[in-house]
Amino acid sequence: MKIAVCVKQVPDTWAEKKLRSDDSTLDREAADGVMNELDEYAVEEALQLGEAHGAEVTIVTMGPERAGETIRKALSMGADAGIHLVDDGLHGSDALATSYALATILNGRGFDLIIFGSESTDARMSVVPAMVAERLGVAQLTFAQKVEIAGSDVTIERVTDSGYDTVKASLPVVLSVVEKINEPRYPSFKGIMAAKKKPVETLTVADAGLDMARVGASASWSAVVDFAARPPKAAGTVVTDEGDGGVKIADFLTGQKFI
């Protein structure tokens, strides 16, 4: 089996995130870059499925030079190879442009399974996996908390607001995973050393055969008009419980007409 995992480098979630004042894109210099947390679960799922069914796992990312660190991390967890789409012309791509670029690289490489995280922690759109499925015309099995493969049949539990739906399809499929699915492994020292020798293919917009007019900020289908920091919240009242804390909150809620 051939598995691709799409991973995104995002600012560390512990850092304050900002937009750049010059072009309203994410300020990637302001914080350390880490692998999007849910993408670690996607890599782990690929490795586990690979261990169970035999597979080659390829990591795919689109992002600036340093997003290569994210590929290395996945390789040190145990993935086999990487593809890094890196080109200044991609800067400022929106979700349509990103899904177009990813679908183009993934297309025609014979992947049986393409695994995503279900959401990035920076832009949090939760749309790229569905968009890639639509573009490739393959089955969409997303928000999976459990995946089972038997022959060419794939069954997942898709998380819903009230529980889960069971959803089935035949390979090839696009999968996205939620954090309940597994516990991602830490790279071992041996894994880190081995990762240095694993192949990473670097592609430019031209190498990937992308239409320059459909990627990057100027080509995008949406644009930021302006942005501002949210005004800080006025300080509230904090009291220490002296046996009447509950009553005091009830007084506050009555004043605010919640009771």
Place this chain on the structure above:
Amino acid sequence: MGEVLVLVEQADGVVKKVTTELLTLACSLGEPSAVWVGPGYSTAAEATLAEFGAAVVYVAESPELAAHPVAPKAEVLAHLVSEKSPAAVLVASTADGKEAAGRLAVRIDSGVITDAVAVSPELVATQSVFGGSTVVHSRVTSGTPIFTVRPNSTPPVASNGAAVRSDISITLSDAARKASVTGSTVAVKGGRPELAEAAIVVSGGRGVGSPEGFAVIEALADSLHGAVGASRAATDAGWYPHQYQVGQTGKTVSPQLYIANGISGAIQHRAGMQTSKTIIVVNKDAEAPIFELADYGVVGDLFAVVPQLTQEIGKRSA
């Protein structure tokens, strides 16, 4: 004014509150039309859609549309966009809604903006990003604008619509049929409002200490007719189902009232609740960062404060 399509969210034939909010928003942008996908359209649903201003209801009732996830919604909407050339399409910012909007964007080659909290008559969206710390105005620059709108963003206002039924039948693409829903499992107890839609959310964190401890949180939620939420520490420990996690990797909520109990206020938790209108905090550590967000906070043991509050609410609302 142009037509504005609103994709209806429903459970067992009942129109969800977020749809009434989207119809209200659509009234301010143009002429609202509701789009119903799947079986189960009823007179009760029609009455709700009419009450909140739907001039037309496009009904695509084939059972096949509910047998496959997400894609059928995108394909019904794509069909309507090409037939009706609407001014905009509004979809709820739920997991299904966002994915349907994303697939629609690809199909009709139009821009999509997710998690809008407002859309102006000029079709400029307001997004509250990075956990509410930054407010962005953005617009779609190509195609028919598609917006996914967060629940609780627009108070629903009744506005009489004719809700004229117009039946739609489409042929699903082969790609849409490739994934099939074969079952649905309800893991959580009903009876409480849905977390993302609730006007009041009462949450518990590691300070709740155990699954049994959540009875205290549930009792307070019930006294206020609110929903229950949890921090990741509580869901990871298995004390409360994952569906109820609030934060970066859980649900984003923006209720009128959020009560955080035994939650420290890590940046990833705040990302999911920071835009709540009024925030109450109960925590025994006066230094807990969650107090920075509090409109009213009590430093104390939640097992003393919360039951007393529940009892007091019971007395006052009797």
